[in-house]
Amino acid sequence: MPELSAGLELIGFLQWVYNIIASIINTLGLPQIILNIVLMVLICLAIIVFLALMALFLIWWERKVAAHFQDRLGPMMTGWHGWLQTVADALKLLQKEDIVVASADRKVHYWAPVVVFTACLMAFVVIPFGKGLSPSKVNIGILYILAITSLTVISLLMAGWASNNKYALLGGMRSAAQIVSYEVPLTLSIIGVVLMSGTLSMGGFIEAQGPYFWKWYIWPQILGFAIYLSAATAELNRTPFDLPEAEQELVAGFNIEYSGMKFAMFFLAEFLNMFLVGAVATTLFLGGWQPPLPGLSFIPSYIWFLGKSLFIVFVIMWFKWTYPRLRVDHLMAFAWKVLLPLAFLNIILTAVGVYIF
Amino acid sequence: MSMLIFYILAIVAVVSALMVVTLRNVFHSALFLVLTLFSVAGIYVLLEAEFLAAVQVLIYVGAITILMIFAIMLTYQITSKSIRQVNEQVIPAVIIVLVFFVLSLVTLIKTSWPVSNKSLPGNNTFEIGRQLLSTYVIPFEVVSIVLLIALIGAIIISRQDGPSRPGQEDR
Numbered sequence: 001m002p003e004l005s006a007g008l009e010l011i012g013f014l015q016w017v018y019n020i021i022a023s024i025i026n027t028l029g030l031p032q033i034i035l036n037i038v039l040m041v042l043i044c045l046a047i048i049v050f051l052a053l054m055a056l057f058l059i060w061w062e063r064k065v066a067a068h069f070q071d072r073l074g075p076m077m078t079g080w081h082g083w084l085q086t087v088a089d090a091l092k093l094l095q096k097e098d099i100v101v102a103s104a105d106r107k108v109h110y111w112a113p114v115v116v117f118t119a120c121l122m123a124f125v126v127i128p129f130g131k132g133l134s135p136s137k138v139n140i141g142i143l144y145i146l147a148i149t150s151l152t153v154i155s156l157l158m159a160g161w162a163s164n165n166k167y168a169l170l171g172g173m174r175s176a177a178q179i180v181s182y183e184v185p186l187t188l189s190i191i192g193v194v195l196m197s198g199t200l201s202m203g204g205f206i207e208a209q210g211p212y213f214w215k216w217y218i219w220p221q222i223l224g225f226a227i228y229l230s231a232a233t234a235e236l237n238r239t240p241f242d243l244p245e246a247e248q249e250l251v252a253g254f255n256i257e258y259s260g261m262k263f264a265m266f267f268l269a270e271f272l273n274m275f276l277v278g279a280v281a282t283t284l285f286l287g288g289w290q291p292p293l294p295g296l297s298f299i300p301s302y303i304w305f306l307g308k309s310l311f312i313v314f315v316i317m318w319f320k321w322t323y324p325r326l327r328v329d330h331l332m333a334f335a336w337k338v339l340l341p342l343a344f345l346n347i348i349l350t351a352v353g354v355y356i357f
Numbered sequence: 358m359s360m361l362i363f364y365i366l367a368i369v370a371v372v373s374a375l376m377v378v379t380l381r382n383v384f385h386s387a388l389f390l391v392l393t394l395f396s397v398a399g400i401y402v403l404l405e406a407e408f409l410a411a412v413q414v415l416i417y418v419g420a421i422t423i424l425m426i427f428a429i430m431l432t433y434q435i436t437s438k439s440i441r442q443v444n445e446q447v448i449p450a451v452i453i454v455l456v457f458f459v460l461s462l463v464t465l466i467k468t469s470w471p472v473s474n475k476s477l478p479g480n481n482t483f484e485i486g487r488q489l490l491s492t493y494v495i496p497f498e499v500v501s502i503v504l505l506i507a508l509i510g511a512i513i514i515s516r517q518d519g520p521s522r523p524g525q526e527d528r
Binding site: 033105108138139140143144146147148150151153154157158160161169172173176177180183200 | 358384385388391407408410411412414415418419420422423426427430480482
């Protein structure tokens with residue numbers, strides 16, 4: 001692979017790290033399996049550290065974006081423009097007392113945040129973060145992401161049920177009903193891209209699009225992209241679909257009985273899921289880590305990937321401060337009577353288009 | 358390595374399946390069912406049937422158990438009642454289960470399972486799709502129609518007859 005040493009790509013650095021570890025293992029005379037285990041642990045650690053930093057950054061960014069949309073400044077005191085604010089908040093949450101309601105189902109109450117965070121981290125395993133930066137090359141990548149993220153619903157129901165509080169229970173059921181409903185148009189909106197590229201793997205989508213921005217699937221799949229973004233916003237329980245935790249009207253949803261680090265786990269998972277939506281949208285519709293023109297490849301691929309993903313995240317935040325909240329019956333009607341028929345229309349049009357061309 | 362992973366997954370699957378039937382709290386049973394189905398999906402991955410594994414998680418964990426959990430949550434105080442796990446027919450049931458267990462054990466050991474020497478197709482998702490729409494297209498379509506009929510049947514059963522109640526018009 002001659003292009004491995006190209007410029008600022010991380011792949012060269014990773015190759016160097018791999019060679020060092022491999023030579024250490026070889027000189028110690030350990031079997032190959034140890035090398036594999038060490039590499040797996042290192043990759044997992046790298047992803048977890050990256051995602052933890054990303055979650056902290058996104059929380060700060062959300063607060064800044066919200067503030068600037070409302071003509072405020074947001075956090076300014078801790079660090080330059082308040083960039084240390086979420087670090088301080090996380091440290092504060094770590095020290096908080098972990099309160100569990102006396103009548104709660106303690107075991108389920110304990111496991112719910114663990115499940116939500118694990119499901120969220122597992123989904124990132126197939127994301128291609130850059131050229132050669134795909135932690136695992138599964139050939140059914142997108143299906144894997146859809147399957148793993150459906151675990152989130154179970155954890156919301158666990159949290160709502162284990163709190164033994166009727167508001168938590170109702171909140172959990174509201175979130176779950178919404179997520180299950182919007183999962184249908186979300187999945188169907190992806191089928192258009194799958195039809196065009198003829199693959200289910202995340203790397204395959206990127207290869208099929210190529211480094212020319214007019215070849216990206218956002219143009220032929222503009223309807224699919226719109227459905228994906230709306231359904232994903234609803235999946236994330238964010239405004240205009242944030243009925244499960246509408247803070248001006250209700251107490252928050254499934255997580256009202258959570259405190260301290262367990263609450264922080266739900267909170268971080270929410271922001272990481274937002275980044276996951278951005279990353280998947282980038283891979284499916286925006287050409288992944290590829291630059292818009294081949295001449296721009298001197299900028300490293302992971303910068304392109306992060307830039308595009310964070311732009312999608314910004315758009316989702318933009319929604320929040322632009323649109324009013326939907327009423328609950330309109331919410332369900334929108335999923336089943338608007339998004340679902342549009343998704344079917346998109347599949348039919350794409351199938352006809354793929355058949356003709 | 359893969360043998361070790363298989364044993365871990367198999368033990369988790371069997372133990373949590375036992376928990377599903379023995380626990381007195383139905384909600385916990387449903388959660389252990391999730392664990393069972395998830396470890397079975399893991400075994401599918403070991404057998405290089407990734408598509409089947411993903412579909413298993415997507416449908417069984419993501420849809421069917423969630424439906425069960427919804428039903429449990431909507432049932433008033435289901436977990437505070439002590440649910441009887443056996444009735445007066447426990448002895449015949451145990452005998453039949455034992456006979457069935459021995460029978461399946463004997464079948465498992467005695468049968469010589471056919472082993473194919475052919476290597477796995479590189480992209481078995483592609484192969485599944487092609488087979489479903491060529492060789493098995495009739496069963497595939499029949500299953501779709503049966504599912505559609507079930508869907509319509511459920512809607513008709515749950516539909517309220519008579520004039521619509523006030524407040525329903527604007528939906």
